[in-house]
Amino acid sequence: MVHSWLPGAGSTDTACPARLLYFIQNIIIVVVVVVIVIVFVCVQIDRQQFEKIMDLIESGKKEGARLEFGGVSVGEEKLFIQPTIFSAVKDHMTIATQEIFGPVQCIFSFKSQQEAIERANCSQYGLVSAVFTSSMDRALSVSSALDSGTVWINCYNALHAQSPFGGFKMSGNGRELGEYALAEYSEVKAVTIKLRGTM
Structure with a gap:
């Protein structure tokens, strides 16, 4: 018997249709995940929104937040932004006070539940x-x-x-x-x- 990832010539496996269905389902899942990441996380509606988000990311860097991941555009002519994570964000920083509406996550630290509520x-x-x-x-x-x-x-x-x-x-x-x-x-x-x- 010839074992292969895809059922095909030379395979005598009677479970070929089931293996093919399994393979197709996995391909569909991968494609759906990639589309979700591209559409809902990275791509922006227009150049104005893209530039607004990139300006906010730059302000985070300049004001002292620690860039943990991302923070860059993907492709020269495209409106894609890599998912971005900042830590050590302070309440006065621009990225903390503005609605970004983009793939930017700010991480704050707090000492008590009451402090977190008051600051929020x-x-x-x-x-x-x-x-x-x-x-x-x-x-x-x-x-x-x-x-x-x-x-x-x-x-x-x-x-x-x-x-x-x-x-x-x-x-x-x-x-x-x-x-x-x-x-x-x-x-x-x-x-x-x-x-x-x-x-």
């Missing part, structure tokens, strides 16, 4: 927060204290049609998704009638 709430933005913890008490207390329109517990980017999505403060008004989103497509009319014999 000092931001002028409040679109999304995420809490990762094994304690349900901590998950509920922190999510209640955070000034953001959406809080994800032990997950991120978990959008559902039933859950309203929107921000506090400078992160916008109104909600998308869920029953609350219907208000954006509705008008309220008040009708008052004076009945006889009443003031």
